[in-house]
Amino acid sequence: MSDIILEMRNITKTFPGVKALDNVNFQVEQGEIHALVGENGAGKSTLMKVLSGVYPFGTYEGDILFEGDVCHFKDINESEEKGIVIIHQELALIPELSIAENIFLGNEQSQKGIINWNSTIIEATKLLKKVGLADSPRTLAMDIGVGKQQLVEIAKALSKKVKLLILDEPTAALNEEDSQNLLNLLLEFKKQGMTSIIISHKLNEVSYVADNLTILRDGKSIETLSLKKDNVSEDRIIKGMVGRDLENRFPPREPDIGEVAFEIKNWNVDDPLHAGRKLISNVNFELRKGEIVGIAGLMGAGRTELAMSIFGKSYGKNISGQIIKDGKEIQINNIKDAIDKGLAYVTEDRKTYGLILIDDIKRNISLTSLEKISKRSIIDKHREVKEAEDFRKKMNIRTPSLTQKTGNLSGGNQQKVVLSKWMLSEPDILILDEPTRGIDVGAKYEIYNVINQMAAEGKAVLVISSELPELLGLCDRIYALSEGQITGEVAREEANQETLMKYMTRTGGNGHETS
Amino acid sequence: MKLADLLKNNMRQYGMIVALMFIVLLFSILSDGILLRPLNVTNLILQNSYILVLAIGMVMVIIAGHIDLSVGSVCAFVGAIAAILMIDLQIPTGVAIVLCLVLGAIIGAWHGFFIAYMKMPSFIVTLAGMLLFRGLTMVVLGGQSKSPYPDEFRLISSGFLPDIPFFGFTSYHVLTLLVGVILSLLVIFSELKSRRAELKHDFTVLPKGYFIAKLVTMVAVINVFTFVLASYRGIPNILVILFVLIVLFTFIMNKTVIGRHIYATGGNQKAAELSGVKTKRVTFMVFVNMGVLSALAGLIYAARLNAATPRAGTMFELDAIAAAFIGGASMAGGVGTIIGAVVGGLVMGVMNNGMSLIGVTIDWQQAIKGLVLLAAVGFDIYNRNKSK
Numbered sequence: 001m002s003d004i005i006l007e008m009r010n011i012t013k014t015f016p017g018v019k020a021l022d023n024v025n026f027q028v029e030q031g032e033i034h035a036l037v038g039e040n041g042a043g044k045s046t047l048m049k050v051l052s053g054v055y056p057f058g059t060y061e062g063d064i065l066f067e068g069d070v071c072h073f074k075d076i077n078e079s080e081e082k083g084i085v086i087i088h089q090e091l092a093l094i095p096e097l098s099i100a101e102n103i104f105l106g107n108e109q110s111q112k113g114i115i116n117w118n119s120t121i122i123e124a125t126k127l128l129k130k131v132g133l134a135d136s137p138r139t140l141a142m143d144i145g146v147g148k149q150q151l152v153e154i155a156k157a158l159s160k161k162v163k164l165l166i167l168d169e170p171t172a173a174l175n176e177e178d179s180q181n182l183l184n185l186l187l188e189f190k191k192q193g194m195t196s197i198i199i200s201h202k203l204n205e206v207s208y209v210a211d212n213l214t215i216l217r218d219g220k221s222i223e224t225l226s227l228k229k230d231n232v233s234e235d236r237i238i239k240g241m242v243g244r245d246l247e248n249r250f251p252p253r254e255p256d257i258g259e260v261a262f263e264i265k266n267w268n269v270d271d272p273l274h275a276g277r278k279l280i281s282n283v284n285f286e287l288r289k290g291e292i293v294g295i296a297g298l299m300g301a302g303r304t305e306l307a308m309s310i311f312g313k314s315y316g317k318n319i320s321g322q323i324i325k326d327g328k329e330i331q332i333n334n335i336k337d338a339i340d341k342g343l344a345y346v347t348e349d350r351k352t353y354g355l356i357l358i359d360d361i362k363r364n365i366s367l368t369s370l371e372k373i374s375k376r377s378i379i380d381k382h383r384e385v386k387e388a389e390d391f392r393k394k395m396n397i398r399t400p401s402l403t404q405k406t407g408n409l410s411g412g413n414q415q416k417v418v419l420s421k422w423m424l425s426e427p428d429i430l431i432l433d434e435p436t437r438g439i440d441v442g443a444k445y446e447i448y449n450v451i452n453q454m455a456a457e458g459k460a461v462l463v464i465s466s467e468l469p470e471l472l473g474l475c476d477r478i479y480a481l482s483e484g485q486i487t488g489e490v491a492r493e494e495a496n497q498e499t500l501m502k503y504m505t506r507t508g509g510n511g512h513e514t515s
Numbered sequence: 516m517k518l519a520d521l522l523k524n525n526m527r528q529y530g531m532i533v534a535l536m537f538i539v540l541l542f543s544i545l546s547d548g549i550l551l552r553p554l555n556v557t558n559l560i561l562q563n564s565y566i567l568v569l570a571i572g573m574v575m576v577i578i579a580g581h582i583d584l585s586v587g588s589v590c591a592f593v594g595a596i597a598a599i600l601m602i603d604l605q606i607p608t609g610v611a612i613v614l615c616l617v618l619g620a621i622i623g624a625w626h627g628f629f630i631a632y633m634k635m636p637s638f639i640v641t642l643a644g645m646l647l648f649r650g651l652t653m654v655v656l657g658g659q660s661k662s663p664y665p666d667e668f669r670l671i672s673s674g675f676l677p678d679i680p681f682f683g684f685t686s687y688h689v690l691t692l693l694v695g696v697i698l699s700l701l702v703i704f705s706e707l708k709s710r711r712a713e714l715k716h717d718f719t720v721l722p723k724g725y726f727i728a729k730l731v732t733m734v735a736v737i738n739v740f741t742f743v744l745a746s747y748r749g750i751p752n753i754l755v756i757l758f759v760l761i762v763l764f765t766f767i768m769n770k771t772v773i774g775r776h777i778y779a780t781g782g783n784q785k786a787a788e789l790s791g792v793k794t795k796r797v798t799f800m801v802f803v804n805m806g807v808l809s810a811l812a813g814l815i816y817a818a819r820l821n822a823a824t825p826r827a828g829t830m831f832e833l834d835a836i837a838a839a840f841i842g843g844a845s846m847a848g849g850v851g852t853i854i855g856a857v858v859g860g861l862v863m864g865v866m867n868n869g870m871s872l873i874g875v876t877i878d879w880q881q882a883i884k885g886l887v888l889l890a891a892v893g894f895d896i897y898n899r900n901k902s903k
Contacts, residue, residue, distance in 0.1 A: 314788070347789060352783075354786055355783065356779055356783040358845075359782050363779075366775075377771050377772045377773065379771065381770070382715075385716050421790065
């Protein structure tokens with residue numbers, strides 16, 4: 001099994017002013033699953049773009065050898081012809097087209113430009129079977145969940161006679177269960193002899209699935225570790241990624257928990273499209289001052305829906321229930337109201353819902369607090385700059401200037417801008433939805449620090465996360481949510497992944513157990 | 516900092532102004548200097564005033580992420596109603612003007628309601644508005660033109676600021692010269708003030724030499740302009756209205772919360788909404804504002820023509836939209852400036868006027884304007900991609 005299918009030798013790629021890849025060497029063996037890890041900006045995606053021809057031959061230095069031949073790809077089509085297929089982090093399905101149409105998009109089953117619908121559907125069905133998807137190929141892509149969409153992407157790759165499958169953060173948007181499915185599918189393909197490269201931030205997944213692992217840091221290939229032979233710990237990998245020991249992935253914290261700050265009672269929310277279909281039913285929970293509380297739940301459990309319905313009824317219909325803040329019942333009718341009453345909600349999708357990407361850092365930070373920095377509705381621009389500058393220092397936002405557009409920042413820095421925005425609004429209750437999604441290890445640590453600090457200031461923090469280790473490392477108390485109901489509540493001391501998983505997968509009933 | 520770098524970094528900011536200057540220079544040479552003669556400069560302002568008023572409203576609509584195709588028809592409709600009010604019903608001019616502006620606000624609210632609250636695409640709502648108000652114009656006018664308007668109404672477009680008596684020593688319009696001097700002082704003062712503030716906050720500012728050069732250029736442009744006006748009949752009333760609108764809306768867009776909310780709504784509506792911006796209300800207000808400005812433009816045009824005609828304002832929407840885009844606004848929303856739209860409008864206006872002066876026929880004018888729009892926006896996008 002030591003045949004080398006792919007070798008990238010001394011790859012150097014420069015962008016104006018930046019050396020994105022610096023003499024990178026990378027080897028993949030036939031039939032293995034090879035993980036490529038590194039912090040954001042380490043050059044993983046750039047390397048894969050060089051490989052797949054997104055950056056054509058001539059725009060980089062070095063050699064690519066695929067199956068022993070030197071390759072000069074001018075575009076993606078040429079690399080796909082060779083059997084190198086890349087699935088990008090952002091799903092590229094067209095929502096309005098059916099699964100079958102998406103699978104064969106750009107590669108239509110046709111004769112002389114006329115599509116053969118029969119063979120399209122038949123071939124699509126075969127491919128769907130391979131990836132374990134039972135849906136009809138005529139279903140529209142928008143009608144299936146992200147997990148299934150990811151499988152359709154893989155089916156699409158399979159349709160191209162793939163020899164080397166590259167997956168860029170395939171599980172970033174998936175919940176634990178779908179992620180597990182996907183990883184098992186990769187192992188299945190491996191048995192059938194396919195070679196894959198997987199780029200991921202989730203080290204537990206990497207350890208589970210990969211044979212070898214290459215670490216990139218600052219555009220350089222640092223080392224390649226063999227996961228199957230040597231006993232490589234996650235901490236060992238992290239050390240390679242960040243170039244230093246991360247003593248602990250979670251900063252230490254002494255919780256100082258006060259009285260109840262926020263309570264939700266008998267909370268019910270209907271689906272905005274199908275009134276009468278309950279998304280959240282009879283949810284009760286409380287947050288204390290200085291406490292970090294987690295919400296664990298599988299995708300579709302209603303975590304985001306719960307948070308957004310509380311945050312100014314920004315999601316759902318027929319919302320009912322009580323909100324009690326500092327012992328008094330309050331009414332929150334819109335988002336402005338929620339902010340004025342001391343709530344903040346950091347969205348799970350910072351690019352779509354969190355930031356104005358074409359606007360600069362300071363304008364994004366000040367957006368929720370414009371009234372605070374204005375006199376008679378005229379913005380005090382100096383104050384705006386000063387506040388933004390304070391946060392840049394405090395949050396360690398890495399940017400040459402506050403006038404940098406947020407669209408040009410890395411994921412970690414974008415998230416810091418979003419957090420700055422909400423900290424400037426000085427909330428008492430902070431709801432964080434997937435606060436570290438798609439963020440590298442170093443930046444995650446910084447964000448955990450910020451969360452701890454906010455709790456230390458006496459704010460009540462609610463963290464929603466798909467990553468159980470994150471909840472376990474961060475929270476004082478964790479609620480499990482399943483099918484719109486709270487199915488369990490676990491204190492930090494008693495919490496572990498198994499207990500949480502048990503509650504998260506419990507369905508039906510109105511059980512609200514405290515262990 | 517080198518001059519070349521400076522130009523490159525501020526290409527977007529100054530690009531259109533440079534282009535405008537180039538076009539002015541080109542046509543003054545081609546027209547043997549007629550373009551910059553006092554009479555022609557005054558005419559230029561009068562001819563383009565209504566487009567500039569529309570462009571100010573339009574760029575705000577575009578920044579908010581929408582489009583308004585109805586403005587030309589609204590201009591015609593308001594002009595027609597103004598004629599009925601003033602000519603048929605003999606309502607006092609001042610009252611009629613206020614009623615017309617309120618009518619504009621109602622029309623804007625009509626569009627805004629469907630766009631903001633019913634979530635219908637602005638393109639469709641205002642396309643419907645374009646047909647609706649063109650039709651209504653013909654209905655209320657019965658297909659006929661209506662004229663003449665009262666004299667005091669016509670002063671909007673044909674009047675000039677009165678002069679202050681200066682012992683009859685000079686044939687120049689003294690008040691106009693004085694305005695030039697006062698404006699120069701204001702510009703110097705405000706530029707110095709903002710430079711000082713920027714230095715205090717460690718912003719990168721222009722090197723001293725360039726800063727002084729910029730000030731001298733601005734002062735020179737202002738005074739040459741007022742001097743030219745002063746050698747004809749002084750400052751037209753309409754220029755005062757335009758000046759007030761430009762200053763007011765630039766202030767609103769740059770310095771106020773509502774302005775910032777408009778940019779945020781156009782930049783990313785969902786994110787703005789989740790940040791507490793009442794995006795529906797913002798969108799609604801932007802269309803109400805556009806309605807009022809359309810009404811104002813309609814009145815200015817009617818006063819200039821001294822008649823309400825069923826075909827008034829045809830294609831105004833396209834000129835206003837072109838002005839906003841030439842001035843750097845982005846189709847996707849969230850980007851654009853009032854001053855950019857005004858400069859864009861002037862580029863179109865000077866080209867119209869210049870081409871007429873050198874005898875280019877109206878059909879070719881149209882074609883050339885189309886190419887200019889394409890080139891301006893293409894150049895802008897090329898620059899933006901390059902700087903990435």
